[in-house]
Amino acid sequence: MDVNLKLKEFNISVPWGHIAVKSWGNESHFPILAIHGIQDNAGSFDQLVSLLPQTYNYVCIDLPSHGRSSRFTEHIPIHLWNFVLALKFVTDHFNWDKFILMGHSLGAHIALQFAIVFPEKVEKLILLDIISLLAVEPDKFVSHLCDRYEKILEENRQISNKPVDTLDDALHELNKQRVLFPLKKKAAEMILPRSVVECPILILLSTENGWNWPKDILQAFQKQRNIKIQWLSGDHYFHIVGAKSIALVIGNYLGLSKSKI
Template structure:
């Protein structure tokens, strides 16, 4: 299959300067209004919101979909820097707010890991967020300390070992990267969804003809993304003041009893909370965005 390039006639490519390089993004819709900020999930990229962004743009909404560091067209962290994106997300979001000088409260739409990042931001900068839409995510999953003790040290060892290799420059045939993505996602993407996510998942190799580089920092495989017990997560999230829409996928992630406890706490704190379950898997917003579109539009108008 041939390499599919993005059609930049329908959005504006954005580069936000940061000390380690830049944060890339796709700005859909009017530039003279503050956009909805869209944050993708782990090892995805800004294209995961393309179907929703196109529909929102048609309704005169503005939406900025970013690539997280180490993902898509954004810069990787410097060598030696460890990824902990759920917490890194707080200053990543705040950097973007400061860069554009946004004065109005944020509306954030986020999927999976992005939802956990958004909730942490809404907890710490609770006066900055008006609305949060969480797609098949509700919060950072609380850690079991025994699992942390077993796995975290191993992640650090593998991270340090990786620094001694040259795997960051490996190139592949296009179809091989498609196969790798489908394997890691357990075939959860439709063919059309995979074509969409591939637009920012690869770029042509500078050294090997007809080969491509995977646009994802492989060090992400050795990151640790929570380090927070249930009591800490609930305590932090008790600061949230914004309206919240949670869209659960019927065949998506499992919401445990702590999730129900969290929702009840939001309601007791006076947050408007809207929860819907839609048919689909963890990537329903990309595979079939119409399943979530009306819920999103109704919430934005609330």
């Protein structure tokens, strides 16, 4: 972490408890709000923020039920819009007129939906390894929903409360509960300690995430003048493992020729 970027950690009060915040830089600078992915936390942005230009105020949150933030009601499936509402509580707390949203995975979904509902607030979007929600065909929706509910019930039956002594043990337990993307050790070291839009959009996609994005969605996005899509080498956690290359692209997108690398 750059010594010139001052780190502050604090909580924002919300009706169900609090949202934990990590903030870097001068609070008078233009804000960039970073939103992590599912089962991650604000620590996933530590390395990336340390490489980005110091001319912004970076605010990273632990989503509800993640990291050091208060949990939503236990064992109840959480809808995407619950997180959008939580994000609105955060932005209202800071009373920002405009800001940039940067999200990874689920965080990118939340950022995109927030920008749809509150377009006047979002200056730019930076979406990491996500292009759209993964839609389900109408005739398959009921069976899909049943499968997801059964998966949730099974996951709750298998959750272990056994204490862990090492990072490797913690990584093993966490990966047993992850539905889509297993964590590599370097990404875990950052995360485990905290256990239609008109604005310009930068979408960075990893080359090794194992997902085949729908061609029609990609083509539609590529036709939009306000959207830039770029593929970068790495897996779903390329913003941690490959933070330098990500920081360079984001720094250029923010209008600055150099990032801190």
